[in-house]
Amino acid sequence: MLRDSVINAPAVVEMKGVGIRYDQGPEILSDINLSLKKGSFHFLTGKSGAGKTSLLSLMYLAQRPSRGALGVFGQNVNFANREALAVLRRRIGVVFQDFRLIEHLSAFDNVALPLRVCGMSEKEIKKRVKELLSWVELDKHMFEKTSTLSGGEKQRIAIARAVINRPDILLADEPTGNVDNDIARKLMKLFIELNKLGTTVVIATHSDKLITDFPYPRLHLVNGGLRVFQPFEGIVKGVGI
Amino acid sequence: MTASSLIARKQELPLKDDATGLFLKIMISIAVFLFAVTLAGVLAINSMLTNWNNSILGSLTVQIMPVNNINQEQAREETLSHQEKTLEFLKKLPQVESATALSDNQLQMLLQPWLGDGVSVEELPTPRLIDVRLKKDAEIDFPKLAEQLAEVSPLASLDNHKLWLNKLIRFADGLKMLAMSILLLVIAITSGAIFYTTQTNLGLHRNIIEILHIMGAKDTYVAQQYAHRDFGIGFIGGLIGLCFAVPTIFMIAGLAEQIEGGIISDARLSFASWLLICSLPLFSAFISMITAYYTVKRTLEKMM
Numbered sequence A: 001m002l003r004d005s006v007i008n009a010p011a012v013v014e015m016k017g018v019g020i021r022y023d024q025g026p027e028i029l030s031d032i033n034l035s036l037k038k039g040s041f042h043f044l045t046g047k048s049g050a051g052k053t054s055l056l057s058l059m060y061l062a063q064r065p066s067r068g069a070l071g072v073f074g075q076n077v078n079f080a081n082r083e084a085l086a087v088l089r090r091r092i093g094v095v096f097q098d099f100r101l102i103e104h105l106s107a108f109d110n111v112a113l114p115l116r117v118c119g120m121s122e123k124e125i126k127k128r129v130k131e132l133l134s135w136v137e138l139d140k141h142m143f144e145k146t147s148t149l150s151g152g153e154k155q156r157i158a159i160a161r162a163v164i165n166r167p168d169i170l171l172a173d174e175p176t177g178n179v180d181n182d183i184a185r186k187l188m189k190l191f192i193e194l195n196k197l198g199t200t201v202v203i204a205t206h207s208d209k210l211i212t213d214f215p216y217p218r219l220h221l222v223n224g225g226l227r228v229f230q231p232f233e234g235i236v237k238g239v240g241i
Numbered sequence B: 001m002t003a004s005s006l007i008a009r010k011q012e013l014p015l016k017d018d019a020t021g022l023f024l025k026i027m028i029s030i031a032v033f034l035f036a037v038t039l040a041g042v043l044a045i046n047s048m049l050t051n052w053n054n055s056i057l058g059s060l061t062v063q064i065m066p067v068n069n070i071n072q073e074q075a076r077e078e079t080l081s082h083q084e085k086t087l088e089f090l091k092k093l094p095q096v097e098s099a100t101a102l103s104d105n106q107l108q109m110l111l112q113p114w115l116g117d118g119v120s121v122e123e124l125p126t127p128r129l130i131d132v133r134l135k136k137d138a139e140i141d142f143p144k145l146a147e148q149l150a151e152v153s154p155l156a157s158l159d160n161h162k163l164w165l166n167k168l169i170r171f172a173d174g175l176k177m178l179a180m181s182i183l184l185l186v187i188a189i190t191s192g193a194i195f196y197t198t199q200t201n202l203g204l205h206r207n208i209i210e211i212l213h214i215m216g217a218k219d220t221y222v223a224q225q226y227a228h229r230d231f232g233i234g235f236i237g238g239l240i241g242l243c244f245a246v247p248t249i250f251m252i253a254g255l256a257e258q259i260e261g262g263i264i265s266d267a268r269l270s271f272a273s274w275l276l277i278c279s280l281p282l283f284s285a286f287i288s289m290i291t292a293y294y295t296v297k298r299t300l301e302k303m304m
Helices: A052-059 A082-089 A107-117 A122-135 A151-163 A181-196 A208-213 B019-058 B072-092 B104-115 B142-152 B162-204 B206-214 B219-257 B271-278 B280-300
Strands: A011-021 A027-037 A041-046 A067-072 A092-095 A169-173 A200-204 A218-222 A225-229 B059-064 B096-101 B128-134 B156-159
Touching: A011 A052, A027 A052, A027 A200, A027 A225, A041 A052, A041 A181, A041 A208, A052 A169, A052 A200, A052 A218, A082 B206, A092 A151, A107 A122, A107 A151, A107 B206, A122 A151, A151 A169, A151 A181, A169 A181, A181 A200, A181 A208, B019 B059, B019 B128, B019 B162, B019 B219, B019 B271, B019 B280, B059 B072, B072 B096, B072 B128, B072 B142, B104 B128, B142 B156, B162 B206, B162 B219, B162 B280, B206 B219, B219 B271, B219 B280, B271 B280
Parallel strands: A041 A200, A041 A218, A092 A169, A169 A200
Antiparallel strands: A011 A027, A011 A067, A218 A225, B059 B128, B059 B156, B096 B128
16 A cells, blocks of 8 residues: 555656557557556566556656656656656666666676766765675675676675665566565565665565565556556456556 | 866777777778878968079079170170179169179089080180079069169179069969868868768767667767767877878978979978977877767757
8 A cells, every 4th residue: 555655745757648669560559558656665566568668668768758747856857858768767776677787797897887877986986886786695796797797696786776866766577576585585675675775666576475475566467558456456356467 | 068078088989999999990080191291282382482482582683695706705804894784783782782793613514404515605706694692572663673683784684583483373272272271172071081980989889879869968969979089089090191191292392302403492381380290199189079060960860
């Protein structure tokens, strides 16, 4: 259930009649209406190809909607200029399904990247990155190139990179897909902690276990449309994930 | 915008050791080699033109035609008396620094390339020459001076070197313009090569650039990364080109000095000219940096 503080909070992402199509193809998503409140926590579900990644890419401002209005942090993305979009993006952390790490850089430099992009001092970067890498139990691999690390380790680096600058929105695409249950629970704990501190979290997942273990509302994509389910709703009714 | 704001403090993109970087380095070294050799040519022609112009402005020659007389001895004496009168007249002119009649020996040396050794000037009806050096910034009305000379001696005529030197100056000016066009072409081709290799490189690293973009990196940040890389490539490429260019310039200068007549020996490179040539790697580094910076900025502006 949504906390009262969340219900009354302003929307950080707002979509009205949003549709997405690529080139001249059919619409992947149609008439999406959504309002993500500050401090909310949602799972994003749907079958493969349902448009989860496309919906997330709208939220992390990688593309504009083909139609409809998209607002992020109260700004209309349809009319925002490049400089303004760059500033908005810095408030959004993204964990990609394929990690998208920069392979020739060390774990430290990958995690430090969002801070360097913001122009933070190297001293502060060093302190923050070491602390976080130690928390995700990767301090031993800090200066190893990410190309030499395992899938699970890469995933933890990707998550550390997404949360290092304490984002206002955290978007994660299958963030626990490559890690064992213990690490998965620990990562979920991290997301929940961030959420308690005010970060809006959206996690795209196929995992039934994750959805049943953590009672958060669910955004479900089906046939190009979006339905919102409260915790446990839908699964019991057989909507399917 | 300052040059330092075009360059990144730290390289985060894997731009250092890829194939486009190597191509660019080779390209720039060739461009700087061509640029340095052509620039040396332009500077040498310039110094030659300055020397020639100074010689036109600073001197003139008065020629006394030989008197026709069957008696050779008498003819020579009459010619020398005309020379003497003319010399006195010239020395009195306020614009003249010095006027010297060429001796028999000097005349003989001038005729030697055409008539060979063993020819006595005294036995030939050769014209006498007076070398006149003018004062600095002296203004001379040449037609009026020619008229005055004719009054002093009907055998005297004026040669201010302009006629034959003007043709040479026009030729040298043409060469200079050609060389300048080559310099502009080299800059254009090099900038074009940097533009296209940078675009190729952006394509190769598109996934990384997208990541930086999604993290909120401004176009300036990514452009600075490329500017950082291309400054280094431009400088090293420039140094390599210069290392090949300097011996080449010395070799061409050596060959030019072997040409007789003293015309080419007027073409010398001053200390300032060498300084300019040696600073070319810095120029190539700056051109590379600026081209890369603006190419990346323009390409990124097409992304959301």
